[in-house]
Amino acid sequence: MATPSEFDNSTFSLARDHLAAFVKRTATKLSGQSGRLLEVGPQERLLVRETFNNFSVDTFDVVDNYKPTIVGDITKHNSTIPDATYDCVVCMEVIEHTVNPFDTIKEIRRILRHEGFLLISAPLNWRIHGPSPDCWRITEHGWNALLRDFDIIEIDILESPGRELFPIRYNVLAKCNKFKNTQDNELTFRFI
Numbered sequence: 752m753a754t755p756s757e758f759d760n761s762t763f764s765l766a767r768d769h770l771a772a773f774v775k776r777t778a779t780k781l782s783g784q785s786g787r788l789l790e791v792g793p794q795e796r797l798l799v800r801e802t803f804n805n806f807s808v809d810t811f812d813v814v815d816n817y818k819p820t821i822v823g824d825i826t827k828h829n830s831t832i833p834d835a836t837y838d839c840v841v842c843m844e845v846i847e848h849t850v851n852p853f854d855t856i857k858e859i860r861r862i863l864r865h866e867g868f869l870l871i872s873a874p875l876n877w878r879i880h881g882p883s884p885d886c887w888r889i890t891e892h893g894w895n896a897l898l899r900d901f902d903i904i905e906i907d908i909l910e911s912p913g914r915e916l917f918p919i920r921y922n923v924l925a926k927c928n929k930f931k932n933t934q935d936n937e938l939t940f941r942f943i
Contacts, residue, residue, distance in 0.1 A: 759878050762912070766919050769909040770843060771798060773922040777870055780924075786838030789862065791825050792845035794908065799841050806839060808891035826854040828861070828904060835864040843922075847873045847887045856897050863899040869901060872922040878912045892940045894923055899933035901925035916943060 755763075788806035790799045794817050800808050810819040823829040825842070826849050840859050849855045855873070859869060879885045889897065891906060907922040 753878070762822040766874070766877070767910060769907075769920065770922060772843075773872070773907050773924075774798050774843070774870065775802050777924055780930075781839065781868060782806075782870070785840065788839040788841065789821075789832075789835060789837045791840065791842040791859075792848075799843075803839070803841075809837075818912060821878070823858070824844070825849065825858055828853045828858060829886075832862050834861055836862050837867060838864055839868040839870070840871045843870065843872045844874070845869060846889070847885055848882060850884070850886060852887055852889070854918065858930075860900060860927055864931040865927060867925060867926045867927045869898075871898075872920060874920045876914070876917045876919045889921065893919075894921060894922065895940055896926050898923065898940060899938060900928060902928050902931075915931055 775798075782805060785805045786807070788799070788803055788808045789811055790808060791811045793799065793810045793812070803940050809821060810817075811821045811823060812819040813822070815822050821829070821831065823831070825845070831889045840863055842855075842859060846852050846855055863869065873887070873889050875888050875890060891908070894906060895903070903923060905924040907924070909919045909921075911919050911941065913919050
């Protein structure tokens with residue numbers, strides 16, 4: 752088994768605190784909203800359920816280990832969830848573990864209502880971790896490509912200490928836009 756590096760050990764709490772602050776700040780921002788929320792891959796974490804108490808929360812996971820409301824694969828069409836069911840989807844620290852992140856976003860967009868909110872995050876400058884597989888690292892430009900048919904409200908960046916342009920992680924808040932159908936040649940990216 753691999754041993755975490757000094758960098759991993761020294762930034763672990765920083766990354767967790769950054770994620771928690773983003774969730775709490777976004778919950779406050781959306782405190783005037785209500786409806787149904789789906790948390791994808793919550794395991795035993797309670798932060799979303801505690802902070803988004805103005806929403807009715809369902810949980811979703813690929814395995815039944817943590818007793819989710821719904822067992823399914825977020826990269827596939829889940830016929831038990833009708834189109835536009837949810838007002839908010841929270842998918843923190845999950846997309847890097849999917850085999851196909853584009854299909855993940857496609858299914859999330861399908862189950863979100865028009866102008867529903869998506870909170871999503873993934874590490875960038877972080878070691879390979881479980882649960883297996885850990886397939887992807889997504890840059891700021893990657894988030895813009897993945898979320899092309901969403902309106903990105905915020906890309907929250909946790910910079911790596913002493914290393915520009917290689918953040919530890921990204922947290923993203925976006926709004927589902929059912930009218931968008933952005934083609935590759937229409938994508939624009941921030942110049943670095």
